[in-house]
Amino acid sequence: MTDILIVEDNKELSGLLSDLLRAEGFTVSAAADGEKALSLYEKYGARLILLDINLPGMDGFAVCRKIREIDNVPMIILTARTEREDKLSGIVLGADDYIEKPYDIDILIAKIRGIFRRRLAIDTLSDGSISLDLAGETVTKDGRNVPVTAKEFELLRLLMENKGQTLGKEFIFGRIWGSDSESELQTLTVHIKWLREKIEDDPKSPRRIVTVWGKGYRWEG
Amino acid sequence: MTDILIVEDNKELSGLLSDLLRAEGFTVSAAADGEKALSLYEKYGARLILLDINLPGMDGFAVCRKIREIDNVPMIILTARTEREDKLSGIVLGADDYIEKPYDIDILIAKIRGIFRRRLAIDTLSDGSISLDLAGETVTKDGRNVPVTAKEFELLRLLMENKGQTLGKEFIFGRIWGSDSESELQTLTVHIKWLREKIEDDPKSPRRIVTVWGKGYRWEG
DNA sequence: ACTGCATTTAATGATTTTTTAATAAGTTCC
């Protein structure tokens, strides 16, 4: 996985940025339009996306939304100062930050470093005695490794990422199985059970994954 | 309750909007004229209303006023650029925002997201020693967790959102059970009782949920 | 193709919420 994916149609600017960022020690890949950006991201992923709003074809807004559908990788929006503010406020919601062109490369790098510090220091997701290694897809409980399956890992991660929030069964199902899946909601129930067997101290009276009657489940931690 | 109620007589436009908003993950309902809009709103409610000004029969201004009489749900007014400004300034007072036709769908979506974020970011609803966590769907009293059922939560939320206002029994019932429900009004009375058991200091003489004789109930806080 | 594991389905049992219905208690108004 590369560190930074640059989505920018101006080749010159894109090349310059690549060089500067590589000089800073990041690995960089670049896409000149939205379609390429998406396919690159789907194939290789990225730890951070620099996204120009004015793109030929699919514009930056669409790219942002599409990527958000996949997952919530950090994004920094590159935008011309003339962009209408209300338009921006919307996009910035989905993004982590934005910067106006023409921008100071030092500020950009500072922002990038900031995001890397904030988000990527977290390659484990811990709560109490349960800890997820997001890279290795392993789970530990009280320091001891707990073998979980792929689906169980995804499920646990989704719950833990939304600690304290009640997630509807349909919502969870849509996220993990895809909302167009043929499978039954019941399947989720069963996976919840397996998970509880593995990570609850007393699976009979679960304290971490609590069920919210008529709604879904919630990670209490 | 649906997320967004579209009030627009142009079927084509209304359908397009529905599709786009649904694609964004909102639930959507639509009305082609003011009367339908009102009855839909009374029956099912909505978290946000998109309101066209030029409607057959009762115009958008009237719809806006009528709905404002019921409660203060966020509204975005859709208006033709040629609309007289003074007329607009009045309506925009009652609404949260307005947008001129022909409008950029991205801007509209940004506005919607903005409103949802601003209004719904308030994910706790507190009054005195009672506090609702809207995301987690939990209730605390004096910091201690009080387990409530889904219906109880909805009921409490409705009451607290309208602090100091007397809500008619039929109104409450319509909001939570749906006005076309088969159930009896008596059911509401029983739920009020369960709620009082859980959140009143002395359920025998309720101070938070007071009954307004012959009308309904009121949250005093 | 076989094996082992992950996933899904299906059936059953257990639990919780919601509703109903009957009765008691309280208000209003004459």
Next chain:
DNA sequence: GGAACTTATTAAAAAATCATTAAATGCAGT
């Protein structure tokens, strides 16, 4: 005070939802 009406209380039935189990299916690696 008493009739008429409204709300509170209770207990129990009904409905809905979730947990559990076991067995079937799918799938990757050998």
